[in-house]
Amino acid sequence: xxxxxxxxxxxxxxxxxxxxxxxxxxxxxxxxxxxxxxxxxxxxxxxxxxxxxxxxxxxxxxxxxxxxxxxxxxxxxxxxxxxxxxxxxxxxxxxxxxxxxxxxxxxxxxxxxx
Amino acid sequence: xxxxxxxxxxxxxxxxxxxxxxxxxxxxxxxxxxxxxxxxxxxxxxxxxxxxxxxxxxxxxxxxxxxxxxxxxxxxxxxxxxxxxxxxxxxxxxxxxxxxxxxxxxxxxxxxx
Numbered sequence: 001x002x003x004x005x006x007x008x009x010x011x012x013x014x015x016x017x018x019x020x021x022x023x024x025x026x027x028x029x030x031x032x033x034x035x036x037x038x039x040x041x042x043x044x045x046x047x048x049x050x051x052x053x054x055x056x057x058x059x060x061x062x063x064x065x066x067x068x069x070x071x072x073x074x075x076x077x078x079x080x081x082x083x084x085x086x087x088x089x090x091x092x093x094x095x096x097x098x099x100x101x102x103x104x105x106x107x108x109x110x111x112x113x114x
Numbered sequence: 115x116x117x118x119x120x121x122x123x124x125x126x127x128x129x130x131x132x133x134x135x136x137x138x139x140x141x142x143x144x145x146x147x148x149x150x151x152x153x154x155x156x157x158x159x160x161x162x163x164x165x166x167x168x169x170x171x172x173x174x175x176x177x178x179x180x181x182x183x184x185x186x187x188x189x190x191x192x193x194x195x196x197x198x199x200x201x202x203x204x205x206x207x208x209x210x211x212x213x214x215x216x217x218x219x220x221x222x223x224x225x226x227x
Binding site for chain 1: 209
């Protein structure tokens with residue numbers, strides 16, 4: 001079955017600390033991979049995506065993610081968190097090429113302490 | 115490029131009433147998706163259009179739900195005889211051909227009393 005697991009429901013970090021949000025997926029073939037961020041009451045904003053090529057991808061707002069095929073993981077990282085990063089983060093997978101119905105994880109809510 | 119827009123942003127209705135939501139995708143995006151997001155969960159796929167053709171519907175989309183995209187531009191999602199379990203955020207997304215990235219609108223939050 002196709003699924004996405006985000007093991008951490010809630011994470012709290014101090015401002016300036018590093019961050020890693022975990023994402024594991026189960027998928028029949030190499031998928032397209034995405035990270036989205038959602039602020040309260042808002043839609044989803046794309047942070048970054050992986051289609052192919054370099055397994056370390058850079059996104060907006062200083063985020064990066066690394067695709068590890070052997071671990072079926074696509075973890076999101078940021079070296080220094082800002083208070084404005086507090087939000088909910090969703091990992092998603094979809095079939096490679098063309099039409100893609102995305103399958104989302106349940107999300108990780110990030111809180112940032114000053 | 116003004117992004118994906120959705121109207122209304124909020125809708126409160128009584129159980130048994132019908133509601134309709136509208137989504138305007140990014141211009142020239144011929145793929146349009148509807149998702150539903152309940153509290154504490156990630157979005158779940160409902161249905162997908164390529165131009166005006168509805169190509170896939172999730173099992174989540176019961177007979178009370180209908181979606182249209184009559185001219186391949188905007189789309190509407192109608193829920194008939196709403197139930198309290200329909201309370202959720204309804205998200206619309208669009209993407210261009212030959213590219214997998216979906217761009218989401220701000221959503222319509224439905225509350226069924």
